[in-house]
Amino acid sequence: MTDNSQWSRRTFLRTAAVGGALAVPGVLAACSSTQPGTGSTKENTLDKIKKQGYITIGFAGEQPYGFKQGNDLVGEAPTLHKEIFTALGVKELRGVLTDFDALIPGLTANRFDVVSAGMAITPERCKQVIFSEPEFVGATALMVKKGNPKGLTDLKSAAAKKANIGVLTAAVEKQYATAAGVSSGSIKDFAKQQDGLDALVAGRIDAFALTDISLHWLAKINAGKPVEVTPSFKPELNGQPQSSAGGAVFRPTDKSLRDAFNKELKKITSDPAKYESLIGKYGFGKQNVPPASLTTAQLCKG
Known part of the structure; x- marks a missing residue:
C-alpha cells in the first residue's frame, strides 16, 4: 500500500x-x-x-x-x-x-x-x-450473515439499504458509518467483538464493522457460525480514505x-x-x- x-x-x-x-x-x-x-x-x-x-x-x-x-x-x-x-x-x-x-x-x-x-x-x-x-x-470490512442477504459492500451501501450496523464502543467505525450516511438509530454499540458477532447471528444487526484483520480472526475462532467477511474497503472522513x-x-x-x-x-x-x-x-x-x-x-x- x-x-x-x-x-x-x-x-x-x-x-x-x-x-x-x-x-x-x-x-x-x-x-x-x-x-x-x-x-x-x-x-x-x-x-x-x-x-x-x-x-x-x-x-x-x-x-x-x-x-x-x-x-x-x-x-x-x-x-x-x-x-x-x-x-x-x-x-x-x-x-x-x-x-x-x-x-x-x-x-x-x-x-x-x-x-x-x-x-x-x-x-x-x-x-x-x-x-x-x-x-x-490494514483496512476496514463488514462481517455479514452467510450469503450476505442485504448485498452490503461498504458503509455507503449500508446507509442506502438502511441496514443496522454494529460497531465497538468508542470505535472509529462509528464515525465512518455516520460519515457514510448511516443514521444514528441504525448504529449499535458493543463492548466486545464477540458481542457483535452474536448480535449479527441473532439478527439484531445486519453487519458488524471493524478492521479486516480483526473480522477475519473473529470468523476463524467462530468457525461454523453462519457469517462471512466482505472484501475490505476504505471508508472516508472529510473526503479522505481511511x-x-x-x-x-x-x-x-x-x-x-x-x-x-x-x-x-x-x-x-x-x-x-x-x-x-x-x-x-x-x-x-x-x-x-x-x-x-x-x-x-x-x-x-x-
Missing part, C-alpha cells in the same frame, strides 16, 4: 477501572521512582529494562493484537515486540491487562513501559505519547527506547518473509507490512 491515504485505526473500547489490571510483580516498585509532577521515570527505561531483564507491557486482551492464551502472552504485538526486545537484550515480557481507554493513562502513570496492543497511530494520541514506526497496516496503521506506544521521555525499538522493527518490516513467519499465524501477512513511504511523522500530522 503506497497511496497517500490518511491512516487511522479504530479508537478504543470503554474506559474501565485500573483495578482490572493483572497484578504483576515489580510494577509497584517501578512506579515509585518518578519525577515530581511529571510521572516520568528518573532512570533511563532502556537501561532499566536491560538491567532487570524484563519489560512490562500493557495489553488489552483484543484478538489478534494482544491477548493471553493460558499463561502466555500471544498475538501480533507481544510476538513482534518479544522478538524486538530480545534483540535488545531483554528476553522477558510481563503483561498488565488493561482496557483500551486506560492504556495511555496507564503508560504515563508508569504502570507499564510500553503498550503492546496494536494501537492506532492518530494525531490525537501523538499529542500524549510517542509511537514506534508503523508495525502493520486505513489502519498501528504501532508500539512509549512515554514521551522514552525516546531512546523508542529509537532502539524502531531500529530492530525496521529489520523485520524490511523482510516480509520474516514478518509473516513471526505473526502470520495471527492473520498478518505480507499485505500488512507497512510501506517504507509510510511514517509515524505523517500519521501524527493526520
